Amino acid sequence: MSAETKKVRLTLPENEVMSPGHLACQGCGASMAMRYALKALGRKTILSVPACCWAVIDGPFPYSAVGVPLQQSAFEAAAATASGITNALKSLGKDDITTLAWAGDGGTFDIGLQALSGAVERNENMIYVVYDNEAYMNTGIQRSSSTPHGAWTTTTPVKHYRKGQKKNIMEIIVAHHIPYCATANIAYPEDFIKKLQKAKSIKGAKFIHLFAPCPTGWKHGPDKTVKIARLATETNTFPIYEVENGVYKINKKIKNVKPVAEYLRAQGRFRHLPEDELEYIQSMVNKSYKRLEKLEAAFGESA
Amino acid sequence: MKADPKGVMTGAHYLDGDHACCEGALAAGCRFISGYPITPSTEVVERFASRIPIVGGVFIQMEDELASSIALQGAVWAGKKAMTVTSGPGFSLMMEHIGLAAMTECPCVFVNVQRGGPSTGLPTQPAQADMMQARWGSHGDYEIIALSPSSPQECFDFMIDAFNISEKYRVPVMFMMDECVGHMIERVSIPEADQIEITERNYTKLPPGEYLPFKPAENMVPEMCKVGDGHRIHVTGLTHDYRGYPAMNPEAQEEQVGRIVRKIRDQADDIVRYEEFDVEDADVVVISYGITHRVAVQAVRAARDKGIKVGMMRLIIVWPFPEKRIAELAEQGKALVMAELNYGQVFFEVDRCAKGKVPVILAGHGGGTVHETDYIVSKIEEAYQCR
Numbered sequence: 001m002s003a004e005t006k007k008v009r010l011t012l013p014e015n016e017v018m019s020p021g022h023l024a025c026q027g028c029g030a031s032m033a034m035r036y037a038l039k040a041l042g043r044k045t046i047l048s049v050p051a052c053c054w055a056v057i058d059g060p061f062p063y064s065a066v067g068v069p070l071q072q073s074a075f076e077a078a079a080a081t082a083s084g085i086t087n088a089l090k091s092l093g094k095d096d097i098t099t100l101a102w103a104g105d106g107g108t109f110d111i112g113l114q115a116l117s118g119a120v121e122r123n124e125n126m127i128y129v130v131y132d133n134e135a136y137m138n139t140g141i142q143r144s145s146s147t148p149h150g151a152w153t154t155t156t157p158v159k160h161y162r163k164g165q166k167k168n169i170m171e172i173i174v175a176h177h178i179p180y181c182a183t184a185n186i187a188y189p190e191d192f193i194k195k196l197q198k199a200k201s202i203k204g205a206k207f208i209h210l211f212a213p214c215p216t217g218w219k220h221g222p223d224k225t226v227k228i229a230r231l232a233t234e235t236n237t238f239p240i241y242e243v244e245n246g247v248y249k250i251n252k253k254i255k256n257v258k259p260v261a262e263y264l265r266a267q268g269r270f271r272h273l274p275e276d277e278l279e280y281i282q283s284m285v286n287k288s289y290k291r292l293e294k295l296e297a298a299f300g301e302s303a
Numbered sequence: 304m305k306a307d308p309k310g311v312m313t314g315a316h317y318l319d320g321d322h323a324c325c326e327g328a329l330a331a332g333c334r335f336i337s338g339y340p341i342t343p344s345t346e347v348v349e350r351f352a353s354r355i356p357i358v359g360g361v362f363i364q365m366e367d368e369l370a371s372s373i374a375l376q377g378a379v380w381a382g383k384k385a386m387t388v389t390s391g392p393g394f395s396l397m398m399e400h401i402g403l404a405a406m407t408e409c410p411c412v413f414v415n416v417q418r419g420g421p422s423t424g425l426p427t428q429p430a431q432a433d434m435m436q437a438r439w440g441s442h443g444d445y446e447i448i449a450l451s452p453s454s455p456q457e458c459f460d461f462m463i464d465a466f467n468i469s470e471k472y473r474v475p476v477m478f479m480m481d482e483c484v485g486h487m488i489e490r491v492s493i494p495e496a497d498q499i500e501i502t503e504r505n506y507t508k509l510p511p512g513e514y515l516p517f518k519p520a521e522n523m524v525p526e527m528c529k530v531g532d533g534h535r536i537h538v539t540g541l542t543h544d545y546r547g548y549p550a551m552n553p554e555a556q557e558e559q560v561g562r563i564v565r566k567i568r569d570q571a572d573d574i575v576r577y578e579e580f581d582v583e584d585a586d587v588v589v590i591s592y593g594i595t596h597r598v599a600v601q602a603v604r605a606a607r608d609k610g611i612k613v614g615m616m617r618l619i620i621v622w623p624f625p626e627k628r629i630a631e632l633a634e635q636g637k638a639l640v641m642a643e644l645n646y647g648q649v650f651f652e653v654d655r656c657a658k659g660k661v662p663v664i665l666a667g668h669g670g671g672t673v674h675e676t677d678y679i680v681s682k683i684e685e686a687y688q689c690r
Contacts, residue, residue, distance in 0.1 A: 051392075051423060074392060074422065076367060111339070111367035139340040142349070143364055154349045155340070155364050159356045 011190050013039040022065035024057040027222025029186045029212030029229060030104075030131045031057055034066065036189045037100065037129060040196035043068055045098045046089075048082035050112060051075040052104035053138045053214075054131070076111045078103040079119035082126045090125065098200055099126040105146035106136045109167050120176040120205040127199045127206045130169065133214035141217040148237075149284065150277050151269045153217070158272045165284060170209050174243050178205040182242035182251075185211040187229035191240060191251060211238045219268020231263040236289040241296070248296040260285050306330050306463075306499035310358050318491045320484040321346035323455040324414060325354065326491070327462025328386055330499055333412070334360030335385035337374035339367055339393060342426040343482040344416035347388040372397035376409045380538060382529035384466055384504070386412035386478075391420045394433055394440075402441030403540045404475035405563055408517070408525060410504065412465050414478040416485040417644075419670035429482035430670025431593055432645035437477040438622045444560055446567035448574060449477040449622040451593040455489045461619070467502035468574070472566060473524045479621065481644065483594040483673060504529075511535065517559065518545040523566035571623040578617045581607070585614030587686045588632050589666075590653055591642040592618040594673055599642045602679035609680070611687050621649060629656035638686035642666040642679050662689045 017038035024031035030053055038045065047070040049055055055072050058064045073081040082101035089097050101119075103112055108130035116128060135153050136142040143153040145167040156162040174181050179202050184192035192210065199206035213229050215222045232238040233252060237260055240252040260282045264270040273281075297303065310329035318326065325347045328336070334355075338348035352362045361378070365371040368389055375385035389397060394415045404411055417433050419425025437449050448468055452461045458480060469476040507514045507526035511533040517525050525545075528534045537547035542559055544550040550559075567574065581603065582588055591599040596617045606613045616632070618625065629652075632639060638661050641650040646667045654663045666682040668674050 055423070072423070076396075106340070109366075113366070136340045139342050139345050140349075142340040142345060145366065154345075155352045155362070157353045157356075159353070 012036070012193060015039060015042070017043055017067045019065050019067055021059065021063070022057050023059050024053070025214075025216045025222070027215040027225040028053070028057070029214060029225050030054060030133060032186050032225070033129075033131050033192070033210055033212045034102070036186070036192050037102070037196055038066065038068065040193040041098050041100060041200060044096055045100050046085050047071065048073065048078050048085060048099065048101045050078040050081075050103050050107045051138070052107050053133070054102055054104070056138060075107055077115055078107055078112050079124075079126075079128060080115040082128070083119045083122070083124045086124050086126045101126055101128040103128070103130055104136075104138070105130060105132040105134060106144040109145045109169055116173075117176065120173055120178050120207065123178060123204045125203055125205070127196065127208065129208045129210055131210045131212040133212050133217060134166065135214070135217050137214045137217045149281055150264070150273045152272060153269070161272065170243070173207045176205075177246070178207060179203070180206040180242070180244050182207070183209045183211070183238065183240055185229050185233050185238060185240060186213070187226050187233065188240060188252065195242065217269070219271070220266060224266065228263065228266050231258065231266060234258045235260045235263045235285065237263055237285050239289060239292055241292060246299060247301055248292075248299045249301060250292065250296050304501045304503045306496040306501050307332060308496035311493060311496040311499060313493050313495050316491045316493065317488060318455050319346065319486050319488045320452070320455045320458040320480055321416065321486065322350045323458040323491045324462050324478070324480065324485075325350040326493060327459040328412070328466070329354060329358055330459070330493065330496075331384065331463040331466035332501055333384045333386050333466060334358070335375060335378040335383040336387065337363045337365050337371040337378070337385070338388045339365050339371045341368075341390045341393045343418055343485050344388045344390045344414065346485070347414060347416070368393035368396035369400070372400035372413070373403070375411050376400065376404055376407070379409050379411050380530060382531075386414060388414040388416070390416050390418050390426075391424060391433060392422065394436065398436075398440040401447070401475055402443055402445060405441065405445035405447060406540050407538050408473040408563060409475065410469040410473050410527070412462075412469055412476050412478055414480065417479060417481040425671050427482065428671045429594060429673065430644045431479070431481055431595060432648065432670060434479065434621060434643070434645065434648045437479055444564055446564050447475050447477055447622060448472065448567065448620060449479050450619060451479045451621050452484055453593050453596045454484065455487065455491045458484060459491050459493060463499060463501070467500070470502045470504050471524070472522070472570075472574075473527065474567065477622070479593065481594050506532070515545040516547050517543060519562060519566075522570060523562055567623055572627070574620060574623055575625040575628070576620040577625055577628065578619065580615050582614035582616060582632070582637075585612050585637055586690060587611060587613045587638045587640060587683050588616050589613060589640045589642055589679065589683060590616045590618065590629075592621050592649070593644075595642050595644055598674045598676055599679055601676045602642070602683060605676055605680050606683040611683060613683050618649070624649070624652045624656070626656045629653055630658070633657035633660040636661060636690070638690045639663045640666055640679070640682045640686045642674060642682070644668050644670045644673070662686055
């Protein structure tokens with residue numbers, strides 16, 4: 001072994017706010033996501049968490065893992081609770097504390113959409129992160145409006161699997177004209193952290209749509225979480241982009257785009273899909289991405 | 304009328320209460336569920352979602368419980384038998400639409416697999432603390448009917464009753480399970496379809512123009528119609544007249560709201576349902592329902608072994624409440640013990656009906672698990688002593 005030690009440049013903040021010993025399943029994308037988020041935002045953060053996996057993952061106080069104050073509220077109420085927190089902080093003159101609403105796709109795309117729409121329309125000073133694992137995983141894998149076409153869940157069994165595209169939550173929130181919206185993926189923590197830090201520096205409502213695979217619900221090995229998350233972006237299934245004050249920017253432009261089948265076939269929840277469905281999904285992915293490129297061309301920095 | 308064999312999975316099965324509840328609904332002719340995932344009730348809709356490709360029907364996973372609790376009412380007016388399924392927090396969100404179902408006399412079933420509350424409470428553990436909410440949860444005056452099963456077999460059997468009663472009285476029926484009953488697995492025996500009696504919806508035979516959707520017919524209950532029958536009707540949550548047209552005056556309020564209350568209260572004798580054993584010679588009677596009834600039976604046996612003459616009354620239909628029977632028991636000088644998984648809900652009804660004639664003791668429990676038998680026995684002894 002060489003005596004020389006190779007220097008490694010850290011690309012992530014060194015500080016750890018979240019401690020080990022949480023209650024997530026092995027390979028949970030959402031637990032990695034929180035670790036990165038707290039690295040980015042630091043200890044001066046207050047979390048608003050509705051019913052979702054993270055209401056459990058944190059663990060019972062005082063054994064909780066996050067290391068920052070966390071207010072757990074009702075399923076539909078992440079953004080409303082965060083509105084209360086952020087306005088109280090404002091009236092107390094505490095402007096150095098970040099309010100972070102942290103909800104799953106069910107609590108954001110479905111039951112929490114009304115509260116989220118209200119909060120971003122009021123341009124509440126908060127960061128809202130939806131960690132998207134594309135189904136209700138905490139209650140045992142039921143479909144949500146974020147579940148993609150073709151996926152198996154317990155309420156969309158193989159005989160009549162989920163049909164129809166997942167809701168485009170980014171476009172919905174962009175339509176509220178808030179200062180900052182972005183997508184992120186746990187496979188690209190540097191990008192996610194950079195976006196959180198940028199969001200922290202902006203006053204008003206900020207929204208991050210975070211892709212976070214769930215091995216339990218997607219039926220893949222816990223060691224494959226990051227690989228599958230990366231495939232989602234490498235196949236353009238989940239493009240990484242941001243919309244700052246209405247200006248679109250695709251942050252990761254994939255040079256050699258992989259076929260979507262590679263992403264789908266890596267997961268048990270798509271195992272039943274016939275070839276023609278794979279082709280259909282590929283065509284929908286192509287269409288969505290083309291649409292995004294057009295948006296960037298029309299409303300990007302160079303436009 | 305007999306059940307449609309397509310929905311009846313005849314045979315002996317090993318099912319949990321949630322799955323049995325689903326099978327009961329299918330046997331009763333329910334072909335529409337709007338639901339939203341919530342522990343410990345999700346298995347009901349999961350089973351329904353996997354059964355409907357075979358049986359036929361619709362399951363919609365809605366975006367929240369507000370939507371779930373109204374979609375089923377749309378399905379009913381379109382002509383289906385329908386239900387929704389939830390637990391504590393979801394049940395809270397459904398309250399406004401339970402009132403709507405009562406006001407519009409929409410026959411449907413709300414299943415609540417009760418868990419510990421309030422708020423998020425104990426998602427995976429039992430309680431019976433939504434009983435008063437089931438009765439009074441929505442604003443305004445109205446009456447509902449509530450059943451409480453204590454085993455998977457009863458989840459199947461009583462589910463059929465729940466649908467039949469909802470059709471007979473055109474009333475939303477609350478099916479008050481709990482986490483223990485929902486998740487316990489026992490033998491469930493499902494009879495042949497021709498052994499299952501089904502109450503069909505009472506569709507009017509009157510021609511369009513003569514039919515009035517809110518004019519009381521037999522048992523104070525108006526006849527129904529469905530979309531496409533050619534009737535020109537109006538369904539609204541506003542106080543309405545026989546035609547369903549908004550009529551916002553005290554007379555219409557008395558006519559409509561008075562009747563939806565009276566159609567249950569005045570016919571409560573026909574609706575109430577309970578079981579009793581060892582009551583005749585008893586000095587003390589334990590009253591219970593749902594899962595707690597099964598523990599209470601053990602306590603009654605244990606107290607009998609100790610020489611206390613104690614009997615058991617088990618409520619199958621909790622609302623409307625068997626007021627007369629409780630008054631009778633009190634009249635006979637039998638001390639009463641109410642065992643339930645809450646800090647006193649149905650207890651207050653027992654106390655009210657006893658009118659101070661006998662001691663009424665609460666064997667309460669906050670939930671999270673079932674009672675200890677000894678605890679109920681100690682309450683029986685307490686009641687016996689202060690008789």
